[in-house]
Amino acid sequence: MTYCVGLKLDRGLVFMSDTRTNAGVDNISVFQKMFFWEREGERSITLMTAGNLATTQAVVSLLNERALPAEERGEPSILEAASMFQVAKLVGETLREVIKEQARNEGPQAEGPFSATILVGGQVHGGDPRLFLVYPEGNFVEASDDTPFFQIGETKYGKPILVRAYDPAMSFEDAVKLLVVSFDSTIKANLSVGMPLDLHVYETGTHRNGVRQRIEPGNPFYETISSGWGAALKEAFNSLPTFKFKDK
Amino acid sequence: MTYCVGLKLDRGLVFMSDTRTNAGVDNISVFQKMFFWEREGERSITLMTAGNLATTQAVVSLLNERALPAEERGEPSILEAASMFQVAKLVGETLREVIKEQARNEGPQAEGPFSATILVGGQVHGGDPRLFLVYPEGNFVEASDDTPFFQIGETKYGKPILVRAYDPAMSFEDAVKLLVVSFDSTIKANLSVGMPLDLHVYETGTHRNGVRQRIEPGNPFYETISSGWGAALKEAFNSLPTFKFKDK
Numbered sequence: 001m002t003y004c005v006g007l008k009l010d011r012g013l014v015f016m017s018d019t020r021t022n023a024g025v026d027n028i029s030v031f032q033k034m035f036f037w038e039r040e041g042e043r044s045i046t047l048m049t050a051g052n053l054a055t056t057q058a059v060v061s062l063l064n065e066r067a068l069p070a071e072e073r074g075e076p077s078i079l080e081a082a083s084m085f086q087v088a089k090l091v092g093e094t095l096r097e098v099i100k101e102q103a104r105n106e107g108p109q110a111e112g113p114f115s116a117t118i119l120v121g122g123q124v125h126g127g128d129p130r131l132f133l134v135y136p137e138g139n140f141v142e143a144s145d146d147t148p149f150f151q152i153g154e155t156k157y158g159k160p161i162l163v164r165a166y167d168p169a170m171s172f173e174d175a176v177k178l179l180v181v182s183f184d185s186t187i188k189a190n191l192s193v194g195m196p197l198d199l200h201v202y203e204t205g206t207h208r209n210g211v212r213q214r215i216e217p218g219n220p221f222y223e224t225i226s227s228g229w230g231a232a233l234k235e236a237f238n239s240l241p242t243f244k245f246k247d248k
Numbered sequence: 249m250t251y252c253v254g255l256k257l258d259r260g261l262v263f264m265s266d267t268r269t270n271a272g273v274d275n276i277s278v279f280q281k282m283f284f285w286e287r288e289g290e291r292s293i294t295l296m297t298a299g300n301l302a303t304t305q306a307v308v309s310l311l312n313e314r315a316l317p318a319e320e321r322g323e324p325s326i327l328e329a330a331s332m333f334q335v336a337k338l339v340g341e342t343l344r345e346v347i348k349e350q351a352r353n354e355g356p357q358a359e360g361p362f363s364a365t366i367l368v369g370g371q372v373h374g375g376d377p378r379l380f381l382v383y384p385e386g387n388f389v390e391a392s393d394d395t396p397f398f399q400i401g402e403t404k405y406g407k408p409i410l411v412r413a414y415d416p417a418m419s420f421e422d423a424v425k426l427l428v429v430s431f432d433s434t435i436k437a438n439l440s441v442g443m444p445l446d447l448h449v450y451e452t453g454t455h456r457n458g459v460r461q462r463i464e465p466g467n468p469f470y471e472t473i474s475s476g477w478g479a480a481l482k483e484a485f486n487s488l489p490t491f492k493f494k495d496k
Binding site for chain 1: 405408409421422426428433436469477483485
């Protein structure tokens with residue numbers, strides 16, 4: 001499994017992904033699930049993947065190959081697409097193409113499709129920052145004021161705190177803290193989500209990649225939040241009024 | 249879906265279940281998922297169900313029929329079983345029997361088995377209070393000091409707070425508060441879990457059913473916790489140190 005979150009804030013976009021991949025419980029590896037494309041001053045695009053690793057790596061490789069300036073293939077490029085909507089469309093088409101290719105009806109067959117889901121967000125000059133959730137079928141939905149964040153992968157454990165503490169006006173620092181709490185809750189509950197974590201903060205209007213950081217196991221901030229959150233939760237719990245039984 | 253939790257405390261057992269059943273999103277009903285058997289002074293047994301409603305109702309009906317004193321069928325009865333282990337074994341065998349019966353190879357067939365999972369706990373005179381999670385295959389596991397609570401149904405949203413705030417020495421009042429927080433997080437995130445909630449508190453050594461209460465929508469305590477928890481969480485979140493970007 002996997003856990004990735006994209007947050008849309010007033011001041012920009014914040015992305016966080018884990019790096020654990022597993023086939024069963026005894027084949028565990030670290031793979032990057034966050035990828036970037038940039039034309040400084042013109043566009044910054046961040047993409048995060050969940051699902052079959054062969055599929056998502058093929059999608060990213062294809063997007064990269066087709067973005068090479070040397071080759072004039074006539075194929076659409078993620079660095080040329082005119083808007084974030086066109087970027088999401090391109091990602092969706094590439095994802096659909098890869099899954100279709102791998103499921104073709106000859107040779108050895110897998111039991112299910114090698115499916116995947118993708119979050120892609122960023123800003124292309126002339127447009128607002130936008131965040132999309134792309135489905136294996138190639139279609140996609142966009143984050144809005146009503147639903148200002150997307151999660152993919154193992155989403156349930158870390159959702160309640162996002163729902164409660166997210167605020168579009170929050171600072172980037174608070175957003176990172178929120179994501180760390182959400183990831184920590186997930187990592188504590190599910191073996192298939194693991195450190196290190198990748199972080200990217202995109203600031204609206206810069207049209208360049210922002211702060212990128214890998215949060216390694218033992219990262220002091222992560223450790224502080226992880227141990228502090230338990231105590232803070234208990235305190236929050238104790239601050240609520242106590243239940244009283246009817247008949248007492 | 250469903251959400252049920254059984255907590256094993258130093259002073260007894262606490263059970264909570266929701267009451268929503270759904271087939272798709274437009275066929276929603278309220279059904280009790282918590283059932284009781286009692287011989288005052290000798291045993292108190294609580295059972296909670298998740299899964300196919302036809303299956304779980306059949307299991308409960310069979311357990312009830314076979315507990316009727318009038319009939320001397322020679323079949324084991326939940327009111328006669330010599331220990332909680334034997335009770336769990338009986339529940340497992342009955343569950344397995346019902347699923348097997350419904351899956352027999354004639355007439356119309358469903359796509360999957362009409363599966364179900366059951367939590368059963370209580371105390372039989374001469375033994376300690378015990379709590380079991382019974383699988384569709386009829387086998388079961390018991391709650392221990394290391395894993396002192398079981399959840400069935402839609403378990404993920406409400407798990408982080410249970411993991412963080414559970415304490416075997418907690419009072420019944422705090423345990424109910426904890427369950428309300430866990431249920432509220434789940435209900436806020438998942439349409440298939442819904443009010444009202446059923447509650448049963450069993451006190452070790454009493455060998456009789458304890459406080460039973462139905463928490464209806466609009467229950468003042470539930471409302472206080474539900475609205476207060478958001479604010480308490482935000483405060484807990486704010487009490488943690490702020491993230492600092494490396495390069496700032």
